[in-house]
Amino acid sequence: MNRSRQGLCLAALACILLAVLLTAAGCRGAYTHVIANETAYYRDGPQQARPADGLLAAGTRVRLLSEEGSYSLVEAPNLGRIYVATDSLRLLPR
Numbered sequence: 001m002n003r004s005r006q007g008l009c010l011a012a013l014a015c016i017l018l019a020v021l022l023t024a025a026g027c028r029g030a031y032t033h034v035i036a037n038e039t040a041y042y043r044d045g046p047q048q049a050r051p052a053d054g055l056l057a058a059g060t061r062v063r064l065l066s067e068e069g070s071y072s073l074v075e076a077p078n079l080g081r082i083y084v085a086t087d088s089l090r091l092l093p094r
Contacts, residue, residue, distance in 0.1 A: 072086045
């Protein structure tokens with residue numbers, strides 16, 4: 001392999017590594033809260049008159065999007081935007 005091709009390969013590798021590191025750094029800061037105890041979640045709003053769409057396990061990290069009374073809209077891994085009881089959220093230390 002000649003030097004110019006080797007230099008291009010190293011530059012490309014450095015760019016890929018930088019992209020991976022920046023993505024990982026962004027993911028670490030994405031979560032703002034943790035679910036303190038297993039809690040029901042709802043996809044279409046905090047509708048207590050119907051069964052929950054599922055249960056979110058204690059320890060799940062989420063990102064708080066907004067508070068709406070006794071419920072909060074959060075973004076959860078693999079679930080997207082869901083509503084959970086506000087009192088089930090604990091702020092993650094920074």
